[in-house]
Structure formats: C-alpha cells, structure tokens
Amino acid sequence: MLVVVALLLIGLARFVGKKQYAVTQADPAVEAAIAERIAPVAKLAIAGEDNSALVTPDQPAEPEQPVQQAAAPAEGTAGKETYNMACVACHGAGIAGAPKYGDAAVWAPRIAKGMDTLHKHAIEGFHGDAGFMPAKGGRVDLSDQVVMDAVDYMVAGSK
Ligand code: HEC
Structure with a gap:
C-alpha cells in the first residue's frame, strides 16, 4: 500500500x-x-x-528632497530641552554632588564665578570639590551652544 x-x-x-x-x-x-x-x-x-553591454543605464535623477529644516526651538526653550535630555539626571535631584536645579543656595557661589566660567565648565567638564561634572554632561554630541543654553536655563531657574 x-x-x-x-x-x-x-x-x-x-x-x-x-x-x-x-x-x-x-x-x-x-x-x-x-x-x-x-x-x-x-x-x-x-x-x-x-564592454558596452556592461554599461548600466543612467539612474533617473533623485527628485530634489526639500530640505527639512528642524524648527529652531523657541527662545528660552532650547536650554530647557537640553537640560531635560542631558542634565536633569544629575542636576534634577542633585546626584553625586551636582548643584541641584532650583537650589539657590548651592548655585549662588557658582553663579558668582561668572557665566563664562560656568559655560566653560559645562562644555569642557569640571572637577570641583563637590564631584565630577562630565564634559557636556556626557553628551559630547551636543553643540557648545545648546549646552550654554542649558546652563543659562539652570542658572535662571536657580537664582
Ligand atoms: C553625571 C552627572 C552630571 C550630568 C549628566 C551633568 N552634570 Fe553638571 N555637574 C555635575 C556635578 C557633580 C557638578 C559639580 C562639580 C563640582 O563642583 O565639584 C556639576 C556642575 C555643573 C555646573 C557648575 C560648574 C561650576 O563651575 O560650578 C554647571 C554649569 C553644570 N554642571 C552644567 C551642566 C549641564 C549644562 C549639563 C547638561 C548638558 C550637566 N551639567 C550635566 C554632574 C553632572
């Protein structure tokens, strides 16, 4: 069968x-x-x-893509966005000695150093008495400008 x-x-x-x-x-x-x-x-x-048989026909030209310009964040929000993305992890709660956002007492002596110094320390990193601030908060892909905006945002909210 x-x-x-x-x-x-x-x-x-x-x-x-x-x-x-x-x-x-x-x-x-x-x-x-x-x-x-x-x-x-x-x-x-x-x-x-x-070798004419090997010639690949010309590809049709790619249609020009309109360059999508990322909308620049509105004035004052650029720093906040960066802060929430790259800084809040430490500065939000004052982790590992980071000056806490909104804590005027810990920020006052830092602000006294001048904004240029704070900008520089945020961009290049800073090892002070309190702890270690990594360059750009560890986000080296960020531009100097947005890091400075984030510093401005933190300082403005911590006076
Ligand atoms: C890994 C934790 C961490 C992250 C993330 C971080 N910081 Fe800090 N930051 C610190 C610590 C710790 C200090 C305090 C260092 C000290 O004074 O010893 C500090 C200090 C600072 C200061 C004061 C520097 C000074 O001269 O007194 C600024 C400004 C600052 N951070 C900005 C930023 C910005 C802007 C970001 C986000 C782009 C960021 N930080 C992300 C840990 C962090």
Whole structure:
C-alpha cells in the first residue's frame, strides 16, 4: 500500500514539474525574469574588449528632497530641552554632588564665578570639590551652544 502511495506521489511530482516547466518555457517574459534573477551580481569588464553591454543605464535623477529644516526651538526653550535630555539626571535631584536645579543656595557661589566660567565648565567638564561634572554632561554630541543654553536655563531657574 505504501509503495503504491509513494509511486503515486512521484508521478504527481513529475507531472506538476513538467507542467511548470512548460509554462516557463512558453513565456519569454518569465524566461527573461528568471535570467535576470539568477544573473551574477558582478560583471567583468575586460580592457580592450567591447564592454558596452556592461554599461548600466543612467539612474533617473533623485527628485530634489526639500530640505527639512528642524524648527529652531523657541527662545528660552532650547536650554530647557537640553537640560531635560542631558542634565536633569544629575542636576534634577542633585546626584553625586551636582548643584541641584532650583537650589539657590548651592548655585549662588557658582553663579558668582561668572557665566563664562560656568559655560566653560559645562562644555569642557569640571572637577570641583563637590564631584565630577562630565564634559557636556556626557553628551559630547551636543553643540557648545545648546549646552550654554542649558546652563543659562539652570542658572535662571536657580537664582
Ligand atoms: C553625571 C552627572 C552630571 C550630568 C549628566 C551633568 N552634570 Fe553638571 N555637574 C555635575 C556635578 C557633580 C557638578 C559639580 C562639580 C563640582 O563642583 O565639584 C556639576 C556642575 C555643573 C555646573 C557648575 C560648574 C561650576 O563651575 O560650578 C554647571 C554649569 C553644570 N554642571 C552644567 C551642566 C549641564 C549644562 C549639563 C547638561 C548638558 C550637566 N551639567 C550635566 C554632574 C553632572
């Protein structure tokens, strides 16, 4: 019984295979599509020979994408955004000796050093008595300007 079933399956497979082969042979479009699919990725150009068949047609020019200009944060919010992204982790709660946002007492002596110094320390990093302030809060990808904005924001909120 099993032998009969096996033979039937073999017969069916051959029949289906032949049918499919016939279909692909009959249709040049299918043939072309297959040839394209199995074509080697790389082609070899030989110096001195006619290599015109290898020339790839010019790609249609990419349509000019309108440059999406990121909207500049509104005045006063730039520093806040940076603060919330890169500084709040330490300065929000005063972690590891960081002067806490809004704590006027701890900020007063720092503010007395002058904004230029605070900007510089925020950008380049600062190792004081209280702890270690990493350069740009560890976000070295930030521009100097947004770090300075964040300092301004912190200072303004801590007077
Ligand atoms: C990993 C924790 C940490 C992060 C994140 C961090 N700070 Fe600080 N920051 C500190 C510590 C600690 C100090 C205090 C250093 C000291 O005085 O010893 C400090 C001090 C400062 C000071 C005062 C420097 C001075 O001269 O007194 C400024 C300004 C400052 N940070 C700005 C920033 C800004 C802006 C960011 C975000 C871009 C930021 N910090 C992110 C830990 C951090």
